[in-house]
Amino acid sequence: xxxxxxxxxxxxxxxxxxxxxxxxxxxxxxxxxxxxxxxxxxxxxxxxxxxxxxxxxxxxxxxxxxxxxxxxxxxxxxxxxxxxxxxxxxxxxxxxxxxxxxxxxxxxxxxxxxxxxxxxxxxxxxxxxxxxxxxxxxxxxxxxxxxxxxxxxxxxxxxxxxxxxxxxxxxxxxxxxxxxxxxxxxxxxxxxxxxxxxxxxxxxxxxxxxxxxxxxxxxxxxxxxxxxxxxxxxxxxxxxxxxxxxxxxxxxxxxxxxxxxxxxxxxxxxxxxxxxxxxxxxxxxxxxxxxxxxxxxxxxxxxxxxxxxxxxxxxxxxxxxxxxxxxxxxxxxxxxxxxxxxxxxxxxxxxxxxxxxxxxxxxxxxxxxxxxxxxxxxxxxxxxxxxxxxxxxxxxxxxxxxxxxxxxxxxxxxxxxxxxxxxxxxxxxxxxxxxxxxxx
Numbered sequence: 001x002x003x004x005x006x007x008x009x010x011x012x013x014x015x016x017x018x019x020x021x022x023x024x025x026x027x028x029x030x031x032x033x034x035x036x037x038x039x040x041x042x043x044x045x046x047x048x049x050x051x052x053x054x055x056x057x058x059x060x061x062x063x064x065x066x067x068x069x070x071x072x073x074x075x076x077x078x079x080x081x082x083x084x085x086x087x088x089x090x091x092x093x094x095x096x097x098x099x100x101x102x103x104x105x106x107x108x109x110x111x112x113x114x115x116x117x118x119x120x121x122x123x124x125x126x127x128x129x130x131x132x133x134x135x136x137x138x139x140x141x142x143x144x145x146x147x148x149x150x151x152x153x154x155x156x157x158x159x160x161x162x163x164x165x166x167x168x169x170x171x172x173x174x175x176x177x178x179x180x181x182x183x184x185x186x187x188x189x190x191x192x193x194x195x196x197x198x199x200x201x202x203x204x205x206x207x208x209x210x211x212x213x214x215x216x217x218x219x220x221x222x223x224x225x226x227x228x229x230x231x232x233x234x235x236x237x238x239x240x241x242x243x244x245x246x247x248x249x250x251x252x253x254x255x256x257x258x259x260x261x262x263x264x265x266x267x268x269x270x271x272x273x274x275x276x277x278x279x280x281x282x283x284x285x286x287x288x289x290x291x292x293x294x295x296x297x298x299x300x301x302x303x304x305x306x307x308x309x310x311x312x313x314x315x316x317x318x319x320x321x322x323x324x325x326x327x328x329x330x331x332x333x334x335x336x337x338x339x340x341x342x343x344x345x346x347x348x349x350x351x352x353x354x355x356x357x358x359x360x361x362x363x364x365x366x367x368x369x370x371x372x373x374x375x376x377x378x379x380x381x382x383x384x385x386x387x388x389x390x391x392x393x394x395x396x397x398x399x400x401x402x403x404x405x406x407x408x409x410x411x412x413x414x415x416x417x418x419x420x421x422x423x424x425x426x427x428x429x430x431x432x433x434x435x436x437x438x439x440x
Contacts, residue, residue: 007062008266010053013044014069015267021073026234031091031108034084045073050153065268068417071153071161072273075370078149082142086363089135097127107135107364114195115240122192129191129357132364139363140338146370147335157335164276164373164419169332171424172325172376176352178432182439183318187354191365194353198319203242203312206299211236211248219298220252220285223401224408229259242309243316246286253285254278260411269414274371277415279378284385289313290438291386293396314438319353321431323366324376326352330368377419380427387430 020038027033039045050070056063076083094104100123105113107128114124150158159166188194208215213233217226233255237244257278261270272278288294290313295301301309326348333344342359349355349366357365369375389397389406397403 007053007056007060007066010044010049010066011062011266011268013042014066014073017042017044017073018069018267018271018273021076028083028087030235031087034088034092039073039077039080042073042077044070045077046070047074047153050074054154062266062268065266068161069268069273071158074153075146075149075158079142079145082138082145086135086138086142089138093134095127095131097131099123099127107132111365114192115199116238118196118201121195122190125190125192125195128364129361133360136342136360136363136367137338139367140334140341143334143341143368144338162274162370162373164274164377164417165421165424167421168373168377168424169329171380171421171428172328174425175325175376175380175428176322178428179318179322179435182435183322183353186315186319189354189356191355191357194319194355198243198316198323199240200242200246200312200316201240203309203316204239204245205305205309206295206301207239207242207245209239211239211244213252216245216248216252220249220288220398222399223404225398225404226256229256231255231259242289242313243320246289246313246316249288250279250282250286253282256285257281257411257415260408262412262414265414272415272417274374274417276374276378276381276417276419279371279374280381280385283379283382287317287383287386287434288398290317290434291395291398294398297396297399310438314435318435318439321376321379322352324372324379326366327368327372328376330362330366331372334368377424377427380424380431381419382427383431383434384423384427387433 017039024033024036024038027036043049050067053063053066053070056066089107091106091108094106095110097103097105097110100117100120105127110124110128110131114121114128117124146158150156155161165171186197188197208219213231213236216236217231220226231252233248233251236248236251239245254275257275258271263270290310292306292310295306295310299309329348330341330345333340339359342362345362345366346357346359349357386397389403392406393400393403
């Protein structure tokens with residue numbers, strides 16, 4: 001029985017349920033756990049709990065964070081069947097393919113081959129786009145259900161709870177306009193051309209041979225940054241190219257936020273269910289790979305190689321940032337209807353990357369995610385934070401014990417789950433300065 005009069009007990013139950021949910025989502029991403037029941041015997045992930053918490057007094061400091069966590073987990077519980085359907089269509093269902101080789105492949109396998117097999121990348125990518133209609137339909141159904149769930153819980157839209165900034169579409173549009181000229185050189189007529197630039201395959205010098213947690217922590221760890229922390233970053237990307245290491249750093253940064261979360265605060269306050277701070281620190285760590293001092297001191301690159309590798313990684317970050325903006329701008333259409341989702345995907349993909357793809361591919365690449373606002377906002381805020389650290393502690397701030405102490409100290413504050421257009425504007429200016437310096 002749900003008892004809204006005991007918010008601290010509800011907080012403890014949410015903490016346990018959230019941990020089970022994280023493990024479950026990781027299994028789904030690995031193509032496992034389709035029959036798992038992470039929400040069994042839980043009374044805190046549904047309409048009764050959400051309504052009860054909504055009726056708590058406004059002055060109760062737990063009201064809003066409890067409501068956000070209950071909504072997050074309720075949406076995942078109610079949509080579990082749709083999420084499993086989407087994952088099965090991506091990882092389990094196999095399609096007959098004749099070129100570039102004969103066989104039956106899942107969409108996940110086709111993408112993996114498109115990423116790893118550069119000589120045949122175009123053929124693999126073309127098959128991925130050609131065969132994505134059923135997965136796109138599953139993705140469209142999932143997003144339509146998200147809008148229905150919000151209405152069932154008494155909301156006009158999930159945006160007031162799920163978003164980091166209700167004006168972030170404006171920031172996304174501004175970012176695309178600000179980077180159009182920079183990205184013009186990398187407009188790609190096909191998905192394969194896009195992947196070749198986005199992977200930064202010629203930026204792999206100096207990295208460890210594998211993307212294991214220990215060797216990457218050794219690159220990042222200076223002056224107790226990870227002291228006494230249990231870093232649980234989950235499975236890290238395979239070391240396909242230079243961008244693999246940026247993605248791995250981002251996951252480690254997010255895990256660092258989890259590990260440093262204040263333990264003297266209720267779970268729902270110490271942890272943000274949509275992860276703006278996780279994405280911000282993830283970007284902070286990932287963008288170290290564009291810091292000249294990091295490339296010199298940690299990867300041992302000389303001047304010429306440093307310049308070339310930094311430029312290749314900057315191209316990947318530029319395309320990633322525009323992809324984040326694209327996904328964010330797709331959100332409203334995805335919530336509205338499958339037909340609008342497909343139509344806006346086709347036009348936005350051409351506008352952002354120059355790629356021509358049919359609406360039936362909308363769920364295959366650049367598909368929207370619940371936390372796209374946090375991913376886009378965190379990227380901008382992460383570079384703004386890096387600029388502040390550089391200003392306070394110099395270019396090699398990551399080696400300065402005072403900078404590390406500052407980060408560890410700030411981690412003891414409650415994460416702020418929202419941001420403003422003004423802060424995003426500062427982040428945009430910071431990221432643009434970084435890209436201009438690296439690509440110039």
